[in-house]
Amino acid sequence: MLTELRHLPAPAKLNLFLHVTGRRADGYHLLETVFQLIDLSDSVHLQRLDDSRIERIAPLAGVAPEDDLTVRAARRLAAASGCTLGVRITLDKRIPMGGGLGGGSSDAATVLLGLNRLWGLHWPRRELAELALGLGADVPVFVRGDNAYATGIGERLRPVPLPPRVYVVVAPGVAVPTAGIFSAPELTRSTTPIKIDSLSRDRSGFPGRNDLQPVVLSRHPRVAKALHALEQAAHSVGLDAGLARMTGSGACLFLPVQNTALGLEIVSKLPAGRQASGLKAWVVRSLDRHPLREWAFDRG
Numbered sequence: 001m002l003t004e005l006r007h008l009p010a011p012a013k014l015n016l017f018l019h020v021t022g023r024r025a026d027g028y029h030l031l032e033t034v035f036q037l038i039d040l041s042d043s044v045h046l047q048r049l050d051d052s053r054i055e056r057i058a059p060l061a062g063v064a065p066e067d068d069l070t071v072r073a074a075r076r077l078a079a080a081s082g083c084t085l086g087v088r089i090t091l092d093k094r095i096p097m098g099g100g101l102g103g104g105s106s107d108a109a110t111v112l113l114g115l116n117r118l119w120g121l122h123w124p125r126r127e128l129a130e131l132a133l134g135l136g137a138d139v140p141v142f143v144r145g146d147n148a149y150a151t152g153i154g155e156r157l158r159p160v161p162l163p164p165r166v167y168v169v170v171a172p173g174v175a176v177p178t179a180g181i182f183s184a185p186e187l188t189r190s191t192t193p194i195k196i197d198s199l200s201r202d203r204s205g206f207p208g209r210n211d212l213q214p215v216v217l218s219r220h221p222r223v224a225k226a227l228h229a230l231e232q233a234a235h236s237v238g239l240d241a242g243l244a245r246m247t248g249s250g251a252c253l254f255l256p257v258q259n260t261a262l263g264l265e266i267v268s269k270l271p272a273g274r275q276a277s278g279l280k281a282w283v284v285r286s287l288d289r290h291p292l293r294e295w296a297f298d299r300g
Helices: 069-081 103-118 125-133 139-144 178-182 196-202 213-219 221-236 260-268
Strands: 004-023 029-049 054-057 086-092 148-151 156-159 166-171 253-257 280-285
Touching: 004 103, 004 139, 004 166, 029 103, 029 166, 029 280, 054 069, 069 086, 069 103, 069 125, 086 103, 103 125, 103 139, 125 139, 139 148, 139 156, 166 221, 166 260, 178 213, 213 221, 221 253, 221 260, 253 260, 260 280
Parallel strands: 054 086
Antiparallel strands: 004 029, 029 086, 029 148, 148 156, 166 253, 166 280
């Protein structure tokens, strides 16, 4: 039986567009989006414990143990499966927190995927994804492992083929609290949904807009400044600056580019001294599926 799994990838995601189409009676917002997985990734290490302890090594600053999604994921799976084993979780963070890239959700999903093998549970994908929904609306997309068109509160997923792409991703160095953006009175909540067949024909993945972006830009000047810098860099190399947009509820921004070399050129044109201000930038590639999509459900 396995005793340890190291360097399990927890990839980030982009919301290629994000529409708020309504609001349920319980306060949850109805969304429409396309999730694109990218190769910017955290790394999860799991060590099996022969008792029922579930513990996190070097927890994140400012995150209470009861709020740690990786710990909650392990406890939830142990309770649901009746497994009496435990786990020691170590996480190497690369994805910015509070950036709209889904890092926390992806970390939780990778813990579920890894424990499905480490604990020898052999749960099917659908069952594990249903359990994942209780941890957050973004977690199931990482468990299912496909780029997806999502509706509902983000939990109704339909795999969607997307062409390979390269992106410049910019993190402004500020975290945006999701709850405050969704509760903003000026947020548009009535966008007309896109027809999925037209999305499939288009294959660009870039219709519509991010309805949360105007709210974030008005409330977080550093995000607005970073977007302006990315737009200027895009314009300087002849790209459509209008393709630069925010992912999720912010703060991170992205821009599709033709190739890695062009992406690196754009990064070089971002403001000098950006590291001192906390701004970071990466050139990343799209993923056609989660790296653990098949492995996590293999009984071998």
